[in-house]
Amino acid sequence: MPEYFEKNEAEVTSRLPELKGDDPVMRMAPYPSGPLHIGNARMAVLNDEYVKRNNGKLILVYDDTIGSEQKKPLPDAYDLIKDGLEWLGVEWHEVHYKSERMEIYYEYGEKLLSTGEAYVCECSPKKLREYREKGVECEHRTRTTEDNLKHWKAMLKGVLDEGDAVVRIKTDMEHPNPAFRDRVLFRISKSPHPLVGEKYHVWPLLEFSWAVDDHLLGMTHILRGKDLVIEDEMEKFIWDIFHWKHAEFLHYGMLRLKEFKLSKSDFQKKLKNNELCGWDDPRTWSLQSLRKRGIQPEALRDFILDFGMSLTDIEVPASKLYAKNRELIDARANRYYFVPEPVTIALEGELETDIAEIPRHPDDPKRGNRVLEVGKIVHIPRKEYEENIGKEIRLKNLCNIQLSETKGTVTSMENKDILKIQWVPEGIECIVEMPDGSREQGLVERNFNELKEGEIVQFERYGFVRVIDEELNIVAFAHR
RNA sequence: GCUCCCGUAGUGUAGUCCGGCCAAUCAUUUCGGCCUCUCGAGCCGAGGACUCGGGUUCAAAUCCCGGCGGGAGCACCA
Structure with missing residues (x-):
């Protein structure tokens, strides 16, 4: 690492x-x-x-x-x-x-108005845009300093309404880049602000x-x-x-x-x-x-x-x-069986054991095994169920079964090289919150109970998830 | 329309400023193989690119010009 x-x-x-x-x-x-x-x-x-x-x-x-x-x-x-x-x-x-810095902006804004570098403009947004496109100066651009400051004070006082006036800087109305022509520096807004409420009516632009x-x-x-x-x-x-x-x-x-x-x-x-x-x-x-x-x-x-x-x-x-x-979490995420869209099938035939022992992490035996007690039924994912009726598949870490519509007949215990799927005996209801906002329901093995909120685990053959509610058994899907 | 930016494999990225050591880096993806009781991880291998056209030069992914393609701005948003 x-x-x-x-x-x-x-x-x-x-x-x-x-x-x-x-x-x-x-x-x-x-x-x-x-x-x-x-x-x-x-x-x-x-x-x-x-x-x-x-x-x-x-x-x-x-x-x-x-x-x-x-x-x-x-x-x-x-x-x-x-x-x-x-x-x-x-x-x-x-x-x-x-x-919190509004007074500072006002101070420097006023300086620009005093030196004639900026002016109060009362053009409508539409007119402003048209003149900008054409590269034409509007009549407000040539206001006197006194006039500018008078209108500025009026803006600050709040006697003008939103959209009535703005402060623009004098760049050059024929500047080759139309976007640069006399940009707006301040405008009026009477919306309440979450921190300063309605204290200010004039706001600077970025x-x-x-x-x-x-x-x-x-x-x-x-x-x-x-x-x-x-x-x-x-x-x-x-x-x-x-x-x-x-x-x-x-x-x-x-x-x-x-x-x-x-x-x-x-x-x-x-x-x-x-x-x-x-x-x-x-x-x-x-x-x-x-x-x-x-x-x-x-x-x-x-x-x-x-x-x-x-x-x-x-x-x-x-x-x-x-x-x-994945590079970061794979090594630390313990493994569990989760069965989405579970289908219940009866388990028939000779099982040589009533428990399955499965490593918590395949690459780290020190973490020990989780144990599943096997009964007369198992739940397997619908997808694998539908695709494999009539075939032999392996319940991972348990046994091989011949799958029919209603049951799985145990054929042998040996680890055969066939499709291996996750399964649960009596599972716990679990909800997976997917990245697209949808929720997938399924059954997770009982050992899920040993997990705490915040833990990241891998549902084998399904993907990495993080436990977000250990009481209600809700996890968030991370990725495969 | 005007201004500006970008254009290397499927996706990102290094290299571009200061031309040669680039028959082009790395990651991821894809495809094989090995390993593994997961469609995870690991290991080995393979595939795959300089947007196009001119120019300069002994030499261009790198410099110049033009085309094409993509993006941003032209807001009283940030």
């Missing part, structure tokens, strides 16, 4: 490009609309990794500005995010909340709050997905106005999991409609859901670090993560 880690660490280390400069200060900026999911984990792991390798400092900044109608900050998300980060082994040295905070909090390196590259330019533009030193930017490409599209926005809604059964529902791919399934944080980190800082847009199958996880 240690060898595995050493080998892998070395490999990965050589893969991340070196940082320029010493003593890096970096940050993670989650938006608290829900727990971190597997996509957000990349941001956290890369930052953490860089900081640890270079003895730097990592700052957790909740990017909790007011968001949008579709994307609202959620009170529970703050702790869910911390919880996820801790599980991932990400260590941070400071925490900040943007919602480009501005970041330009200010990345400087004020002493950031030396900024890691972000390449979908945010335009923010680099915006931040640099603003830093230049204030004559601030530039931080270094590093980007990584877009990552998608084949099994689901990373859209955190839907989850809030689905949760409300009871389409999901909590933030750890496997369909959310939240860190909590992965933990529940028995995915090891080391496996996830390794999975993420494998992509390095590549700028390529990638779509990865979850099986890649599972392969990493």
Whole structure:
């Protein structure tokens, strides 16, 4: 096991490009609309990794500005995010909340208005977009400083409504990149905020709050997905106005999991409609859901670090993560028999024994055997039952049977080289929560009772599962 | 449409900056074989790639130009 880690660490280390400069200060900026999911984990792991390798400092900044109608900050998300980060082994040295720093943004925003670098614009979103497309300046751009400050105060006071006015920075309405033309710095929102309530009516957009905070909090390196590259330019533009030193930017490409599209926005809604059964529902791919399934944080980190800082847009199958996880849990997961969709058959003929002894782990005899008491019936999986009527199969670790529609006639005890399946005599009802949210019912051997919540085991021929409720016998399916 | 980014085997990834040591790395997947009373693990082996076309050069995955393909931004979201 240690060898595995050493080998892998070395490999990965050589893969991340070196940082320029010493003593890096970096940050993670989650938006608290829900727990971190597997996509957000990349941001956290890369930052953490860089900081640890270079003895730097990592700052957790909740990017909790007011968001949008579709994307609202959620009170529970703050702790869910911390919880996820801790599980991932990400260590941070400071925490900040943007919602606590509003006065700072106002201060610098007002400076830009005073120097004529920004202006209050009352164009409708539609007009703003049209002018942006055409590269035309609107009439508000030439307001006087006094006029700008007057309108700014009105915005702050709350006498204006949502959508009435915004603060825009003067870049160049003919800038070759239409996305860069006079971007919006502040806007009005009257939605209540989970931390500061309705104290503020004017909220900064991310480009501005970041330009200010990345400087004020002493950031030396900024890691972000390449979908945010335009923010680099915006931040640099603003830093230049204030004559601030530039931080270094590093980007990584877009990552998608084949099994689901990373859209955190839907989850809030689905949760409300009871389409999901909590933030750890496997369909959310939240860190909590992965933990529940028995995915090891080391496996996830390794999975993420494998992509390095590549700028390529990638779509990865979850099986890649599972392969990493299997490597970690296979040795420690004890084995049990679980029969999905059980079919009951009578056991007939001469059994030379009334118990079966089966190793808890095939590669580690020291863990001893589990014992199954054999009676007059056994339960076997429907799939194998249907496929093998009329054939001879082996009840693993017990005996060979000739299978008919209603019974299995014992043919011999010897370990024959035929299909071996798992089976249970009197089993316990067990529910398996599958990654797609469905639930599979079946019977698990009685020895399941010796398991505690949180334990990861393998149901032989079925897959790895983690016990999530030892009373009700519920397990979460990890992977094969 | 405009701006920017990317393009190495099925999937990821190393190599691209500073051309030769790359008949191209590693992981996973796939296919054989061995082992194993699991469709798990392990062991051995095999297969499989430089998006295309030009150019520069003694020499190009690596540099230049163009095409094609994919992605992102052009939100009063982050």
